[in-house]
Every structure is written in structure tokens, then in C-alpha cells.
Amino acid sequence: MTAAVALTSIAAHAADLDTDALLARLARPAPDTTTFVEVRYSALLAQPLVASGALEHRQDGSLVRQVTDPYRETTTLRGENVRVEREGSSPRSFSLERAPELRGMLASFGALLKGDREMLERHFDVAARGTDSRWQIELSPRDAKLKRRLAAIRVDGSRDRARCFTMTEPDGDASVMALGVQGREGLPGSLERESLQAWCAEGTER
Numbered sequence: 001m002t003a004a005v006a007l008t009s010i011a012a013h014a015a016d017l018d019t020d021a022l023l024a025r026l027a028r029p030a031p032d033t034t035t036f037v038e039v040r041y042s043a044l045l046a047q048p049l050v051a052s053g054a055l056e057h058r059q060d061g062s063l064v065r066q067v068t069d070p071y072r073e074t075t076t077l078r079g080e081n082v083r084v085e086r087e088g089s090s091p092r093s094f095s096l097e098r099a100p101e102l103r104g105m106l107a108s109f110g111a112l113l114k115g116d117r118e119m120l121e122r123h124f125d126v127a128a129r130g131t132d133s134r135w136q137i138e139l140s141p142r143d144a145k146l147k148r149r150l151a152a153i154r155v156d157g158s159r160d161r162a163r164c165f166t167m168t169e170p171d172g173d174a175s176v177m178a179l180g181v182q183g184r185e186g187l188p189g190s191l192e193r194e195s196l197q198a199w200c201a202e203g204t205e206r
Contacts, residue, residue, distance in 0.1 A: 017135055019128040020117060025160035027115030032057045037186060038177040041193050048191050052183050057113050063106060069183070077106050101149040105167060108139055108153050112162065124153070134158055136201065156200040164200035176200065 033056045040049040053067040062078035072087040082102065085091045096103040104123065111119035120126050123146070124139035139153040147170070154166040165177040176196050178187060188199045 017128050017130050017132075019126070019137075022128060022132075022135060022137075023112070023115040023117050023120075025115075026112050026157075026162060028057065028113050030057045030059045030061070030113075032113070034179050035182055036177050036179050037181050037184060038175055039187075039191055039196060040173075040175045042173045043171070048193075050184055050191070055109075055179075061110075063109065077102070100143070100146045101167070101169070104141060104146050104150045104153065105165075108155075109165070112155065132159055134202070156197075164197075166197060166200065 033054055035052070035054050037050065037052045040051075042049075051067050051071075052069045053065065056064040056066070058064065060078070062076060064077075065075045067073040067075075074085045076083045076085075077096075080096045081093065082096060082099065083091060083093045096106070107123040108120065111117075111123075117126070120139065123143065124141055127138040127140075128135065129138075130136050135157055137155040137157075139155070141147045141150055141152075149169065151168045151170045154164075154168070155162050156164045156166070162179055164179065166174060167177075168174045174193065176193070178196075178200065181187060188195055190196075
């Protein structure tokens with residue numbers, strides 16, 4: 001119910017949002033670093049998986065996702081190449097051709113960092129609604145191959161900051177990445193998916 005009320009409030013003000021102006025505010029010149037907590041939901045899991053760390057946008061355009069808890073792993077995305085270094089394991093490298101959902105995340109996150117609507121629309125149908133103080137961007141993949149792995153990306157935020165990225169898969173599994181929070185204590189008490197997504201949609205400035 002809480003999530004439904006929050007989304008209804010956002011939808012009621014859909015006409016007030018200037019998408020181009022919003023994307024311009026979201027642009028973050030490199031280098032830029034933000035902390036995150038990611039909660040992964042799967043029908044195969046009794047409890048959601050929680051990981052925390054930092055996202056770094058480097059001067060050369062690459063993105064680095066560094067997990068520090070509950071394990072240590074660094075994923076570097078540079079161009080079409082991905083390198084994963086996990087503590088206790090040998091480094092792995094592969095192309096984004098093998099991970100279309102990762103390519104989708106990279107394209108969306110990179111476009112938002114640059115405030116580039118053209119880049120977003122190259123990969124997604126874009127729908128934005130809300131107001132400056134509480135807004136939501138829905139990204140629906142255009143590419144058929146990506147659609148098989150990724151149903152949608154939802155970005156919730158307030159003013160010039162994205163608050164959460166929610167990636168939903170066709171089978172209903174999802175991950176919610178909360179930005180700018182320090183560890184599990186920065187999230188609401190309940191990690192049930194509906195509760196977390198309602199928190200994402202609140203738009204309260206931190």
C-alpha cells in the first residue's frame with residue numbers, strides 16, 4: 001500500500017517534469033565516486049542478498065564497482081571490456097557481448113552521468129514523471145537481446161540526485177541499488193522489496 005501511494009503521488013505530477021532539464025541536473029563530470037548498497041531479490045533465495053561498496057566514474061570514462069562487504073570484489077567496465085577481481089580468486093575478463101544486462105546498466109548509468117538523453121534513447125524507451133523534488137525515470141530496453149535479460153530499469157530520485165536504481169528481470173527477480181548510503185544501516189528497517197521500493201520513491205533528501 002505504501003509503495004502504491006508513493007507512485008500515485010509521483011504520477012499525479014507527471015506533467016510538471018522537464019526531462020531534459022532533469023537529465024542536465026543529473027550530469028556528474030568525472031571523476032566522481034558515490035557509495036551504494038545493493039539488495040538482490042531472487043525466487044531462489046530465502047532472504048535477499050545485500051552488498052555494499054562504492055561506484056567510481058573515472059576520467060577515462062570507465063566505471064568501477066567496488067564491493068567491500070560482505071566480500072571484496074572490484075568490477076571495472078571500460079568500453080566493451082569487463083574485468084572482475086575478487087579476493088581469493090583469479091581475475092576474470094570478458095566482453096559485454098556476454099552480459100547484455102550489464103551493458104544495459106552501463107549504458108543507462110553512463111548516460112545519466114553525462115546527462116545524455118540521446119544516448120539513453122539509443123538503448124531505451126524513456127518515460128519520466130514526477131516533480132523536481134520527487135521524480136522517477138523508467139527505462140525499457142529497445143534491443144530484443146537485452147529484453148531477454150532485462151525487463152526494465154527504474155531510477156528514483158530527488159532534485160539533482162538519483163536515489164535508487166532498480167533493475168527488474170523478465171522472471172521478476174530484481175536488484176535495488178541505493179546510492180549515497182553507508183552500509184545496511186542507511187536503508188529502511190525492512191528489506192522486503194515493496195518496503196525498499198517505497199523508500200526509494202519517497203524522494204526525501206539525505
